[in-house]
Amino acid sequence: QQQVKQSPQSLIVQKGGISIINCAYENTAFDYFPWYQQFPGKGPALLIAIRPDVSEKKEGRFTISFNKSAKQFSLHIMDSQPGDSATYFCAASALLTERFSGGYNKLIFGAGTRLAVHP
Amino acid sequence: KAGVTQTPRYLIKTRGQQVTLSCSPISGHRSVSWYQQTPGQGLQFLFEYFSETQRNKGNFPGRFSGRQFSNSRSEMNVSTLELGDSALYLCASSMGPSPTEAFFGQGTRLTVV
Numbered sequence: 001q002q003q004v005k006q007s008p009q010s011l012i013v014q015k016g017g018i019s020i021i022n023c024a025y026e027n028t029a030f031d032y033f034p035w036y037q038q039f040p041g042k043g044p045a046l047l048i049a050i051r052p053d054v055s056e057k058k059e060g061r062f063t064i065s066f067n068k069s070a071k072q073f074s075l076h077i078m079d080s081q082p083g084d085s086a087t088y089f090c091a092a093s094a095l096l097t098e099r100f101s102g103g104y105n106k107l108i109f110g111a112g113t114r115l116a117v118h119p
Numbered sequence: 120k121a122g123v124t125q126t127p128r129y130l131i132k133t134r135g136q137q138v139t140l141s142c143s144p145i146s147g148h149r150s151v152s153w154y155q156q157t158p159g160q161g162l163q164f165l166f167e168y169f170s171e172t173q174r175n176k177g178n179f180p181g182r183f184s185g186r187q188f189s190n191s192r193s194e195m196n197v198s199t200l201e202l203g204d205s206a207l208y209l210c211a212s213s214m215g216p217s218p219t220e221a222f223f224g225q226g227t228r229l230t231v232v
C-alpha cells in the first residue's frame with residue numbers, strides 16, 4: 001500500500017514532442033505528489049509538485065495531471081528538448097499526524113523513468 | 120542561498136568497517152531526510168530528523184543510524200559494512216515539519232569492497 005508504481009521504465013521522444021510519464025498509488029493518505037529530475041552524478045532536483053485539491057498544475061513546459069478517483073498522476077513535458085534527457089521520479093508523501101501535528105517528511109518514490117530526447 | 124551539502128562525495132570502504140556521512144541542510148531548514156539509491160531498489164527512505172528528533176525510520180537494519188545536531192546538520196552512520204550497502208546516499212532538506220518541498224544534495228557515493 002506504500003508503493004508508487006511508475007511507467008514506462010524508459011521513454012524515447014523526438015525533439016519537440018510530448019513526453020508523458022505515469023504514476024499510480026494505493027494509499028489514499030498520500031497528499032503531496034512531487035516529481036524529481038535526476039541527471040547522472042547529481043541528486044534529484046524538484047521539478048514540480050501537486051496536492052490533491054487541484055487536478056492540474058503547470059510550470060513552463062512541465063504539467064502535472066492528477067486524477068484523485070483513479071489514484072493516478074502524470075507528468076507531461078511539452079516541446080521536449082535534448083536537455084530534458086534525464087531520469088524522472090514521481091513520489092508521494094502522507095501527512096501522518098499520530099504523534100506530531102506537523103507530520104513527516106517521508107517520500108515514497110516510483111522506480112524512475114529514463115527519458116531520452118533525440119534531436 | 121547555498122544548497123544541501125553532503126560530504127564526502129565519494130568513499131571506498133572495506134566490508135566490516137563503519138562509515139559516517141555528513142549532510143548540511145539549506146540554511147533555515149530544520150528537517151533532514153536520508154535516502155539510499157541503488158539500481159536495483161531505486162530510492163528508498165532511510166530516516167528523517169526534525170529538531171534533533173528521529174520522526175520516522177525506513178525498513179533498514181539497525182546497522183543504519185543517524186542523528187541531527189542543534190544546527191540541523193545531520194550525520195548517518197553505517198556499521199559493519201556489507202557489499203550490498205554500496206549505493207548513493209542522498210540527503211534532503213525541507214523547511215519542515217509537514218511534507219513540503221524537499222531539496223536533495225548531490226549524494227555520497229559509497230563503495231564497499
